Amino acid sequence: MTTGTVEINNESANGAGSARSDGHRVVEVKLGERSYDIVIGRSVLGELGQRFSGLFPAARAVIITDRTVAGFHLASAEESLRAAGVEPHVIIMEPGEKTKSYAGLMAACNGVLDTRLERGDLVIALGGGVIGDLAGFVAGIIRRGMRFIQVPTTLLAQVDSSVGGKTGINTGHGKNLIGLFNQPHLVLADTAVLDTLTPRDFRAGYAEVAKYGLINQPDFFEWLEANWQGIFDGGPEREEAIARSCQAKADVVAADEHEANQRALLNLGHTFGHALEGMAEYDAERIVHGEGVAIGMVLAHEFSARLGLCDPAVTDRVVAHLQTVGLPTHIGAIPGQLPNVDLLMDFIAQDKKVSRGSLTFILTRGLGQSFVEKGVDPAFLRAFLEEKLS
Amino acid sequence: MTTGTVEINNESANGAGSARSDGHRVVEVKLGERSYDIVIGRSVLGELGQRFSGLFPAARAVIITDRTVAGFHLASAEESLRAAGVEPHVIIMEPGEKTKSYAGLMAACNGVLDTRLERGDLVIALGGGVIGDLAGFVAGIIRRGMRFIQVPTTLLAQVDSSVGGKTGINTGHGKNLIGLFNQPHLVLADTAVLDTLTPRDFRAGYAEVAKYGLINQPDFFEWLEANWQGIFDGGPEREEAIARSCQAKADVVAADEHEANQRALLNLGHTFGHALEGMAEYDAERIVHGEGVAIGMVLAHEFSARLGLCDPAVTDRVVAHLQTVGLPTHIGAIPGQLPNVDLLMDFIAQDKKVSRGSLTFILTRGLGQSFVEKGVDPAFLRAFLEEKLS
Numbered sequence: 029m030t031t032g033t034v035e036i037n038n039e040s041a042n043g044a045g046s047a048r049s050d051g052h053r054v055v056e057v058k059l060g061e062r063s064y065d066i067v068i069g070r071s072v073l074g075e076l077g078q079r080f081s082g083l084f085p086a087a088r089a090v091i092i093t094d095r096t097v098a099g100f101h102l103a104s105a106e107e108s109l110r111a112a113g114v115e116p117h118v119i120i121m122e123p124g125e126k127t128k129s130y131a132g133l134m135a136a137c138n139g140v141l142d143t144r145l146e147r148g149d150l151v152i153a154l155g156g157g158v159i160g161d162l163a164g165f166v167a168g169i170i171r172r173g174m175r176f177i178q179v180p181t182t183l184l185a186q187v188d189s190s191v192g193g194k195t196g197i198n199t200g201h202g203k204n205l206i207g208l209f210n211q212p213h214l215v216l217a218d219t220a221v222l223d224t225l226t227p228r229d230f231r232a233g234y235a236e237v238a239k240y241g242l243i244n245q246p247d248f249f250e251w252l253e254a255n256w257q258g259i260f261d262g263g264p265e266r267e268e269a270i271a272r273s274c275q276a277k278a279d280v281v282a283a284d285e286h287e288a289n290q291r292a293l294l295n296l297g298h299t300f301g302h303a304l305e306g307m308a309e310y311d312a313e314r315i316v317h318g319e320g321v322a323i324g325m326v327l328a329h330e331f332s333a334r335l336g337l338c339d340p341a342v343t344d345r346v347v348a349h350l351q352t353v354g355l356p357t358h359i360g361a362i363p364g365q366l367p368n369v370d371l372l373m374d375f376i377a378q379d380k381k382v383s384r385g386s387l388t389f390i391l392t393r394g395l396g397q398s399f400v401e402k403g404v405d406p407a408f409l410r411a412f413l414e415e416k417l418s
Numbered sequence: 419m420t421t422g423t424v425e426i427n428n429e430s431a432n433g434a435g436s437a438r439s440d441g442h443r444v445v446e447v448k449l450g451e452r453s454y455d456i457v458i459g460r461s462v463l464g465e466l467g468q469r470f471s472g473l474f475p476a477a478r479a480v481i482i483t484d485r486t487v488a489g490f491h492l493a494s495a496e497e498s499l500r501a502a503g504v505e506p507h508v509i510i511m512e513p514g515e516k517t518k519s520y521a522g523l524m525a526a527c528n529g530v531l532d533t534r535l536e537r538g539d540l541v542i543a544l545g546g547g548v549i550g551d552l553a554g555f556v557a558g559i560i561r562r563g564m565r566f567i568q569v570p571t572t573l574l575a576q577v578d579s580s581v582g583g584k585t586g587i588n589t590g591h592g593k594n595l596i597g598l599f600n601q602p603h604l605v606l607a608d609t610a611v612l613d614t615l616t617p618r619d620f621r622a623g624y625a626e627v628a629k630y631g632l633i634n635q636p637d638f639f640e641w642l643e644a645n646w647q648g649i650f651d652g653g654p655e656r657e658e659a660i661a662r663s664c665q666a667k668a669d670v671v672a673a674d675e676h677e678a679n680q681r682a683l684l685n686l687g688h689t690f691g692h693a694l695e696g697m698a699e700y701d702a703e704r705i706v707h708g709e710g711v712a713i714g715m716v717l718a719h720e721f722s723a724r725l726g727l728c729d730p731a732v733t734d735r736v737v738a739h740l741q742t743v744g745l746p747t748h749i750g751a752i753p754g755q756l757p758n759v760d761l762l763m764d765f766i767a768q769d770k771k772v773s774r775g776s777l778t779f780i781l782t783r784g785l786g787q788s789f790v791e792k793g794v795d796p797a798f799l800r801a802f803l804e805e806k807l808s
Binding site: 130134137138141142144168169170171172173194196199200201204205206207208209286377378 | 528531562
């Protein structure tokens with residue numbers, strides 16, 4: 029089978045064959061003056077200092093990370109920066125979604141202000157989606173905007189949250205309701221650090237990889253069905269899948285940075301997913317973001333089938349693959365009490381994708397044929413959810 | 419004497435003469451797609467609804483204001499919006515600089531999220547600089563950016579803080595250290611509402627008017643020396659002074675939105691002023707922003723004279739005019755304990771205008787001949803301040 033045409037620059041001076049296994053992949057996010065590179069490869073974290081001082085000579089740095097990530101990767105990051113003559117400040121947050129809160133924002137802002145770094149200096153986000161979203165937001169509002177670098181350490185962050193400039197925090201009203209579009213100046217995705225993830229976290233990130241196939245690349249989804257084991261095992265399929273995911277996201281972001289339109293496709297599974305996370309109060313014991321997306325993608329396919337848009341066999345195929353890699357595929361798989369419909373509808377209505385009272389969802393007409401539907405009838409949705417929860 | 423060439427569009431269909439007394443002045447802030455108008459005139463608040471629905475048909479609105487302003491002007495704003503078919507939500511904050519804080523930010527954000535307004539809806543900032551800075555910041559980060567309108571109700575906000583897109587809050591580290599460049603979509607400056615200001619607040623705003631003369635328009639400063647009474651009394655000189663101040667600011671902002679360079683001139687008197695406000699813990703009983711700017715402008719002239727840059731007679735002239743209108747002109751005029759030099763130097767070093775350790779100040783070579791000096795020697799500054807505080 030073919031993997032389709034993926035335009036990926038290759039930094040390696042070697043031939044294309046060995047570059048695929050040894051070299052770094054570079055995906056460019058094309059946003060004019062604010063364009064930046066995503067560098068993907070094993071051990072690119074060791075190049076942090078060199079790349080930093082090459083791009084930002086004489087700038088200073090503060091690393092924002094969390095306790096778990098710090099235990100695994102902080103020493104490497106600091107060492108690399110020091111070797112390049114940069115002595116970084118470090119702010120260590122509590123791990124977990126609850127750090128993406130007003131309290132976490134205040135603590136991180138105060139920490140950066142304590143360093144006395146200036147507008148031209150850099151915030152380095154070393155961590156998963158929580159750290160990337162928080163640190164990117166912090167960088168955007170300290171002194172009305174510092175520069176920042178994303179060093180995503182989870183699969184989810186590497187293929188999704190570190191790319192495209194969405195940053196922010198959650199509030200009691202829902203996820204990511206406070207934040208900014210703020211593009212990083214560089215993304216360093218070290219595929220070797222993913223070996224330190226728990227299987228559950230790796231799987232959760234994989235849901236976002238599969239999403240790119242389900243949005244508009246059925247050939248990529250097919251390739252994932254055949255090659256997922258290599259991605260999980262750390263074979264060359266891992267770089268391939270990450271580069272292809274980043275390219276897919278970069279293309280969408282370059283075309284529609286502020287989500288006026290097509291960028292909304294990236295939210296496939298997310299409106300349901302966010303609502304499920306919300307009803308579980310972002311308790312990672314019960315559900316993490318990627319699991320919400322997995323269940324949400326299945327719900328989006330089921331709902332599309334219910335609307336007569338999509339063959340139910342497509343849903344079966346999606347469910348089968350997500351189950352194969354160990355992801356949850358229905359609401360009942362979330363431990364604890366089932367949410368009630370009112371609460372779910374409430375979270376859905378609060379979602380940013382609401383426009384003028386009618387509900388916007390990403391629906392699909394088949395495998396990899398997603399589209400933005402702005403006129404979903406709330407009553408029909410409620411009936412669908414009631415059935416799912418019964 | 420001449421008032422110089424001020425390019426101000428005039429909406430009135432009447433002749434230029436009567437337009438000067440009856441019509442509105444419109445100053446355009448030219449920022450490409452993000453350009454917007456500042457509409458200046460008596461009773462433009464009454465046109466809020468009509469202008470709102472004209473620019474943003476079908477959009478909804480939330481007014482953010484404070485208790486004091488609400489008492490004077492909220493009913494007029496609501497009435498105008500309702501007459502245009504817009505039923506606004508209202509969030510009322512405590513008056514005072516302390517509202518520009520993390521706590522104020524959280525409260526305002528939660529208030530806006532409670533309304534369930536969407537990205538295309540508008541935040542209307544009805545109030546002085548505190549409300550404008552806070553509401554503009556809130557609008558910029560709710561759902562990663564709502565639209566907003568400034569309705570400045572103080573002289574200071576009309577000539578300075580509502581124009582140019584600087585928004586934000588203070589922290590324990592200093593003023594405006596957290597925030598955004600976020601341009602409004604419209605500014606409505608009703609000169610009649612200024613009649614409700616206390617004399618002290620009006621004077622404080624006047625310091626920023628005088629600042630435009632001292633930056634680079636000596637003829638405007640001269641005109642102010644001759645015409646200040648008309649501005650205070652609400653004569654046609656008031657619209658003239660506000661329009662000319664807004665035009666001066668709009669020109670600088672259009673040339674250098676993000677303060678890479680010349681926009682820093684607008685900070686004349688502000689580095690000292692912010693430090694004085696900081697040492698007084700933003701206690702308005704002791705000092706308000708415009709008073710800090712007045713003292714700061716005098717210090718900037720004195721310091722320039724000490725450096726041999728500026729004739730001391732210019733300082734005398736500046737002091738004389740500021741004293742004439744009743745503004746404080748020396749640190750000793752601030753009630754309570756005098757700050758110590760270490761604390762002041764600390765606030766100055768934390769100022770956003772610091773770059774690479776050397777201090778940036780706006781200094782002057784004469785009346786209306788200000789310039790950005792990036793290499794101020796901290797030791798020399800300390801000696802100067804020690805003398806001022808002795």
